Amino acid sequence: MNRLQSNCLIGALIMAAAAGLFFLLTTWHNPSLKPQETVHQKQVCVQPTDLRSLSAVPQDPGRFAAAMTESLNPVEQQQLEQHFHRDYFTPWTASAPLFDGNMVYTSLQQLTHSTWYGENRLPIEPARLQSLLMLADMEQFPSMHEPGIVTRPAFIRVLPTTRPLYKTPDDFPFDRLQFAEIKPNEPVRLLHTSKDGAWLYVETAYANGWVEPDAVRRVDTAQREQILHAEQVVIVRDFVKVQSEDGDILPQPKIGSLYSLIREEPEYWLVKAAVTGKDRYAVITSVRIAKTDARRHPLHFSPENVTLISAELLKTPYGWGEIYRNRDCSATTRDFFLTFGILLPRNSYQQITSGPSISLSNLSNTDKKARLRELGIPFRTLLYHKGHIMLYAGLFAEQPVVLHTAWALPYKEPGCTEQLFILGKTLFTTLTAGEELPLVKGTSLDRLDSMLILPHYEQTGAKPD
Structure with a gap:
């Protein structure tokens, strides 16, 4: 074999070895790719980057809150505060x-x-x-x-x-x-x-x-009595600064966290906060929270307050079980209502069954929307379908709109496997979000099961009609 033939043979062996290594690396890092398959044989299913049914809805809570017409009277507000404090x-x-x-x-x-x-x-x-x-x-x-x-x-x-x-x-x-x-x-x-x-x-x-x-400490009787009988302020923004009078920075609270009020200063609230003591018991210390980050609890159901809380919640990414300190659907509704003095259970089913809910399951989509227009109170009405809870926000272009925290819309194009259009955050949508996709489970309107108006009469003492 001459030198040219020898070099050609060596080059061929190197190329073959490189090709084999590339194949091994490809299959190793793509475990779903079988040895007899190649990337070019797999079905390519292009995902949309935007949906008209989503982008058409304004992400402006003030626009929806401005249409609010109903508020609680002083007696109902007082009953609500007492009910919340007890629970x-x-x-x-x-x-x-x-x-x-x-x-x-x-x-x-x-x-x-x-x-x-x-x-x-x-x-x-x-x-x-x-x-x-x-x-x-x-x-x-x-x-x-x-x-x-x-x-x-x-x-x-x-x-x-x-x-x-x-x-x-x-x-x-x-x-x-x-x-x-x-x-x-x-x-x-x-x-x-x-x-x-x-x-x-x-x-x-x-x-x-x-x-x-x-993360927790015991509290003695004296500490509990101090907190139980104090006026409360509620955090209205996520991850705000809480600083002790000695300058120490405490862990950042989220919307809905409550602190016992000591006094109100021009620029900040002076409140009580529990910190870890040297033994198994908490130490109650004085801390400062900026006036822009907290309000007296509970907030009144006003367009201004609804806009404030909704705008903050819109910044929240999706987080199942509040992982990464984010929120899922029921954490969003819980924290929203907590600021207004309504305490909801943790999961969506428990929330919708926490009061006298109204069934929508046997209605047509047209009748569901009609019932919402008739009975729904913006930002005081929960809407539910299996596994998901939403806050009714009113109408846009005559269509019901909800504020909710959602992960994804599952859909399946012909010839493709099931895919997810990721939402992954808190947003305003209609109940027909994703309708232009071949949704696996239908729209939220298709699946809508029930509604609950809050606060219900058991929380305010008001008798139902």
């Missing part, structure tokens, strides 16, 4: 757990009957779930019954772990163990501890689950 501080005043321990135990046991996936997209070993259940030690629940207070924002988890539980390998962001975020200064009841002492089981007025123990 919000229930973890401190109740003589027994607010949530059924047997139901909690049963629901946790049911987790072991399904296949779940972890953060690495691989199935979770059943032994890992069993070890978490053993760690929870629910056979001994409740092992304590002590009033506490939140000293920093923290996530409530279904099991004592920070690791996720997904239904499918591609189920992000829906970690089924992520439940809610508790707010600074929030009253809680300490009910249980994990076997290793690394987690505490707490309940608030609207949620229950596991939190990291450094």
Whole structure:
């Protein structure tokens, strides 16, 4: 073999090896690509970048709030404040757990009957779930019954772990163990501890689950009495500055966090905040919050206040269970109404069934819209379909509009697999958002099940007609 032939052979071998390496790398980083397939053989399904049904709706809360005509009278407002105060501080005043321990135990046991996936997209070993259940030690629940207070924002988890539980390998962001975020200064009841002492089981007025123990502290009788009998101010913007009189910066609260008022200064509120003490108990200290970041609680249902809170909520990305300190649909409605003195449960179904809801399930789409125009009160009406809650905001171009926090619109084009048009934030839409797509489940209007007008008569003392 001459030198030219030898060089050609070596070059061919190098090219073949490089091609093989490229193939291995391609299949390694694309696990869904089978060895006999190539990228060019896969169906290309182009996703739209914008939808007319979304872009046509103005993202201006002031425009919708300006149409508000109904407000609460002074008697109704007073009744609402009393009702809220009673419910919000229930973890401190109740003589027994607010949530059924047997139901909690049963629901946790049911987790072991399904296949779940972890953060690495691989199935979770059943032994890992069993070890978490053993760690929870629910056979001994409740092992304590002590009033506490939140000293920093923290996530409530279904099991004592920070690791996720997904239904499918591609189920992000829906970690089924992520439940809610508790707010600074929030009253809680300490009910249980994990076997290793690394987690505490707490309940608030609207949620229950596991939190990291450094996020909560016990409160004594004197501390509780100070807070229970004080006027409250409510945070009206997310992630605001809270500073002690010594200059220390406290963890940033979100909309709906409450602080007991000491006094009002020209530029700031001087309020009480719970911080971590040297022992198991909280220390109540004085902190300053800018007047622009908080208001006296509860806010009145005025166009100005509705515009303020809605505009802030519009900045929120989607976050299942408030992961990353964002919001999902029911966290948005809960925080909105919390500022106005209405305490809602944590999830969408519990919210719509928290009062005398009106069924819409057997109506045509035309009749649903007619019923909304007839009965719906802008920014005081919840709309529900399975798995999703929305706040009715009024009409745009004669179509009902809602404020809601949504993840995505699932749709399926012919010849393509199911895809998601990602919304991923809080926004105003009509109930027919995404109607130009072949939606898998139909529009929200198609699926609309019920409505609830807030506050309902049980909260204000007003008798229904």
